[in-house]
Amino acid sequence: MKKxxxxxxTGCGEMKPKRELIRVVKxxxxxxxxxxxxxxxxxxLDLTGKKSGRGAYVCQNAECFEKARKARxxxxxxxCRIPDEVYDEMLGQIKES
Ligand SMILES: [Zn+2]
Numbered sequence: 001m002k003k004x005x006x007x008x009x010t011g012c013g014e015m016k017p018k019r020e021l022i023r024v025v026k027x028x029x030x031x032x033x034x035x036x037x038x039x040x041x042x043x044x045l046d047l048t049g050k051k052s053g054r055g056a057y058v059c060q061n062a063e064c065f066e067k068a069r070k071a072r073x074x075x076x077x078x079x080c081r082i083p084d085e086v087y088d089e090m091l092g093q094i095k096e097s
Pocket of ligand 1: 010011013014052064
């Protein structure tokens with residue numbers, strides 16, 4: 001039997017196959033040896049599942065998305081603010097599917 005990687009949906013909390021979920025990723029911040037920020041961490045949608053960084057997942061349905069968004073679960077899970085553009089992008093992705 002082939003093993004399917006499972007991830008937890010930020011909305012409903014269920015474990016789902018990774019490729020059925022939308023992934024939001026926070027790329028790592030880069031600093032120089034003095035601790036100055038060279039590259040700020042960024043929040044973006046990961047449609048390929050290949051971006052490295054800390055990720056949060058949500059089912060491709062508006063219900064899970066709204067639930068997670070209203071409860072600020074993405075923020076909590078990635079410990080930073082999620083830009084509105086990213087939320088819009090996610091919503092667009094859900095509507096397309
Ligand atoms: Zn869900």
